Amino acid sequence: MSWEDVSEERIWELLNEDSERMNAQDRRFWEAISIHPELWKEAWNAVWAVAIFGRNVIWYDGYERGFRVDRYTVYGTIDKHGSIEQNLDKCIDMLRNLIRDEHRFGPDDYTEFHR
Numbered sequence: 098m099s100w101e102d103v104s105e106e107r108i109w110e111l112l113n114e115d116s117e118r119m120n121a122q123d124r125r126f127w128e129a130i131s132i133h134p135e136l137w138k139e140a141w142n143a144v145w146a147v148a149i150f151g152r153n154v155i156w157y158d159g160y161e162r163g164f165r166v167d168r169y170t171v172y173g174t175i176d177k178h179g180s181i182e183q184n185l186d187k188c189i190d191m192l193r194n195l196i197r198d199e200h201r202f203g204p205d206d207y208t209e210f211h212r
Contacts, residue, residue: 108134108145115185139175155188
């Protein structure tokens with residue numbers, strides 16, 4: 098797989114496609130955490146951040162061509178990524194589970210969540 102430089106227009110298309118498939122409860126949560134897509138720094142690339150929840154950010158990975166949930170410390174910079182690429186609805190589920198189960202998620206632990 099190779100890096101795909103994704104335009105803001107394409108990000109909006111992906112977000113609109115995924116949000117149309119959300120149920121009402123997921124859509125309300127999405128509307129509460131989503132942000133206007135903005136470029137953030139991740140490792141060697143600029144990536145599109147699309148939602149923030151606490152110190153967690155949902156962003157689009159142009160290499161894997163999917164969304165991820167990862168931690169940030171400094172606004173605009175994603176800490177070492179550790180989540181796997183997923184659909185937007187799976188990212189929403191991950192964050193909702195964070196609230197319900199109070200799990201932690203970190204770059205060295207792919208199965209847990211941050212607060």
